Amino acid sequence: MLQCLVEKMIRSWKCLLYIWILNFCSKVQASTDPEIVVDLNNEQPGFVTNNYQQLSNCSTYVITVLNFNPNVKFFIIQVHSFHENLTLSYENPVNTNSFTSGQNIGLVWMQQFSTKFGSLNNNSVNFYLFRRGTILNNLDILLSVxxxxENDPVPGGCNLSFETEIAxxxxxxxxxxxxxxLSQPPSIFESLCDRSDIQTDMYFLYLKEHNNNADEYFxxxxxxxxxxxxxxxxxxxIEALTSTKFKQMYSRYAGTGRVFAIVSTYKxxxxxxxxxxxxxCDLHLWEEDCLGPNGxxxxxxxxxxxxxxxxxxxxxxxxFKISLFIIGYTFGVFIMLIVLTVDDDFNETGKTVYALVMGxxxxxxxxxxxxxxxxxxxxxxxxxxxxxxxxxxxxxxxPLGNIMTFATDGTFWILFATIILLLQIPLVCLKSSYxxxxLSLIGSYAFVVAMNFYFGGYLPYIFINMYRRMIVKDFGxxxxxPPYEMMDIAQTILWILIFGIGIFVQYKYSIGKPPFPPHRNIVVLNILNERTPLLIGEQPPAYSA
Structure with missing residues (x-):
């Protein structure tokens, strides 16, 4: 209880300090703040305008939105930057609950609440944009309104936890x-917190793989x-995964940009x-954090x-013995990684090293x-x-993995185990071909995963996503x-080719030989040659392993 109280006090002091800094800077530069004008040209509701601007070394900008149609009951102003956090506010100097900060930010303006959501003067309204921290370079932004x-749903109108009244x-x-x-529920225009009959759908769009270009971003x-x-x-x-839609979870694919959007529908x-x-990942550490481990x-x-x-x-x-060692090593590393996830004494590097040794x-x-x-x-x-x-x-x-039936852990793991057990049936026959x-399936997949390290792609996530399902709570x-791009298509074709060639090569050099290397303590059933089972103590046929 005491710890929670201390944390709340620290957050409050940080917020007050940040507001004081912004207010101080705004008073110093109030007389020289540059203005950015967005002209809506008296367009009807449904109009979207996109403007690219370049911010100089000034820390405060006035955004003036003017000439909007009387039928426009509210609009959303949004600012997007690449690499740098910005602050968008209704007021200057800023007050608590009047601003939001980030790289993708926006505010709502409403006519009937003009005194609360920006003052209306001569069919124009002002917002304030702040650059934070040390300003070294010009910054390109995308400004949109x-x-x-009146009948359109208000995004974030039923805000419960974000900093502004409408989020x-x-x-x-x-x-x-x-x-x-994370997002906040929508509302209807007349009542700011009425979610009845409003449908909300989540969308996402992948950007090009391992591309951190600003043009692709915008x-x-x-x-x-x-x-x-x-x-x-x-x-x-899909609707099955949106039971907690305002706290939607996605599997992480480092290095590939993903745009998240929400559409609300009402009548x-x-x-x-x-x-x-x-x-x-951290764009400032692109090589180390976004392109994977390169050490x-x-x-x-x-x-x-x-x-x-x-x-x-x-x-x-x-x-045979070498393959036993490799398979045993792989299985041992995998089991140890799962076991070590419950131990907080190990960091990620420690878990990996320990798992490799125990494997x-x-x-x-x-x-x-x-x-x-x-x-x-x-x-x-x-x-x-x-x-x-x-x-x-x-x-x-x-896509079968996103069916709601599989979101429940019990159903998922029963079906998953059933598939694995069904694939154990050929083991009873002890045939070389099985x-x-x-072995060819495992080996070809390992080869493709290794190639992915050098050329990129997402096929390693076939294994990684299942590992996450085991260790991450509510990952269902x-x-x-996952994205499936040209590199993934090429690697899939390569995987199939290596898999097929591996089967052909191994089967060609195994015809006429016992299904498994004979052993001094066992009775070998040579099913391929339909031989009579060896008697205990009989010398097995020669086999060159």
Whole structure:
């Protein structure tokens, strides 16, 4: 209780200090504040104007919106910047609950509340834009005004927690696995907090993969400004995942920009929230945070994954003990990563290093069990489990993963386990061909994941999203829907080719040989050659592994 009180006091002091700084700066520059004029040309409601402006080294700007039609009952003014946070306010000097800050911000103006939402003077209204912190360079911004009629729903009109009375903007929080987009419910014009009969739909639009160009950034925002463009260019979040629509969770894909938009509908009238953008990473650390880990450590891991993938895919069945070691190592690392998520004593690097070390012990133990007991069914069980895991993950990586039935953890994991168990049926036959297919699937996927490190793409998220489902709370309600671009198409084709070639090569050199390497302690059933089972103690046929 005391800690919560202290945190509230600190937040209050920070807010008051920030307001004091803005007020001080505004008094110093009040006489020289440059003006930005937005002329609505007396257009009817539904008009959207986009203006690109370049802010100089001044810290305060006056935005004047003028000549709006009498039928315009409210409008939304929004400002978008690239890399830099701005503050948009109704007043100068600013007061509490009169401003909002960020890179994608906006405010609502209403006629009947003109004294509260900006003063009306000669059919014009003023807003104030502030640049914060140290100003070093000019800044390009996109300034837009959208006009609406009386029957249009008011975005964020039923605000419960954001800083302004009406909050048409969105806020984004990012973790290592997810993006959460926060917004406030809409209202109807006559009553600022009446959500009855208002339908709200969430949309998103991917920008080009690993592109941090400002032109691409602003192009994506312009495409998600109006309700018509949002429905045209955006991807709608299915209704099944919007039970908590004003706190919508998305799977994180670092380095790819994503524009989030909201459309509210009331009696066939629509309005749009201020779109917001996230790259799921720190743009100031583009190489390190957005393009993935690039250190020597990760290059070694990727090279190891590449070599192991080729071995499993092309000679895994012939080099049986080596494939057992690789499969055991992979399985051990995966299990340890899941177990270590419940331990807060390890950071991400510590968890990875510890999992890699323990994976080695698990692999050695698995090879030892084969050397000691030599039971083929047990030896290849991990191979079939991992191949079944990959196939199940592919299914839920597709749009099927966003069906509401699978949002419930119980239903999801029962179906997921059922698919894996069904893929264990061929194991009973102990045929070489089944083990070859399983090894080629795992090896070809490992090869593609390794290639992704150098060329980009999203196929590694087939595995990563399933891992997130295991460790992230309520991840079943997250929007998976990954981008699937030209690089992903090329890698999918490569994956299929490597998979097919691996099956062909391994099967060609396994014809006429026992299904699995014979062992001194087992009875080998050579089903491929339809031989009579060996008697205990009989010398098995020669097999070159």
């Amino acid at each position: 959208s006009t609406y009629a 048409p903007y969105q806020k984004i929080t990012t973790s290592s696995n997810t993006i959460t987009v 192009r994506g925002i312009e495409q998600m400004m109006s309700p018509a463009n949002i429905t045209k260019y955006g991807t709608r979040v 066939n009238k629509t309005s749009a929230y201020v779109p917001t953008v996230s790259y799921s 020597v450590y990760w290059k070694l891991v990727t090279a190891f994954l590449l070599v192991c993938g080729l071995i499993l895919c092309f000679v895994g069945h012939r080099l 080695g012990f698990f692999a050695i133990t698995w090879v030892f069990l084969w050397w000691k007991f030599g039971v083929p069914v047990i030896a290849v069980e991990l191979t079939f489990l991992l191949s079944g895991f990959i196939l199940s993950s592919i299914i839920f990586y597709s 083990n070859i297919v399983a 309600l997250a929007v998976i829907d």
